[in-house]
Amino acid sequence: MNPVASAFVLLGAATMVLAGVGLLRFRSPYARFHAAGKASPVAFLLVALGAAIELGGPAAARLAVAAAALVVTLPVGVHQLFRAVHRSRPRTLRTDELADARRRAEPG
């Protein structure tokens, strides 16, 4: 592979390992979601950039579609999970700035 493409692929692979280790090691669900939901799309973007530099042309267009699909959808999904965890286990937090909003949204 071309050295620039290799550098991007290796950088993306290192970022992906960080996402995995963060998912494995962090203590609270929120911290784990941060590690998984932010590092992994960045890792895929870097890998896709490397592969696009290597392949060029139509392959780069397909990778752009894949990267766009991931970058648009993954934050939405992880945000939904944050919300589900926050609504189902609210008492694990030291300060909960959304407590008032939740009480207003779900009376009783």
Place this chain on the structure above:
Amino acid sequence: MIVALADAAFIVTGVCALVRLVRGPTLADRVVALDVALISLMAGITVGAADAGDSVVLNLPVVIAIIGFTATVAASRFIERERREESQP
């Protein structure tokens, strides 16, 4: 060499995600673990395509991203609804 190194990194990530998938403790943790495993699979497919010079398999990451999103949203709605039904007497 570089492809082997990158694939090893994706396998390490996948194993981390599978350990988190087995351990939990919440259902949401398991869903995120599956997401990370899917993204590392997407990255592995991309690197394999770049190595082989074959762009046909690059349709797979698009499909995997969309299916993973659907699964995540469905599971999160399920987690919320489950909690709400539990809290009702």
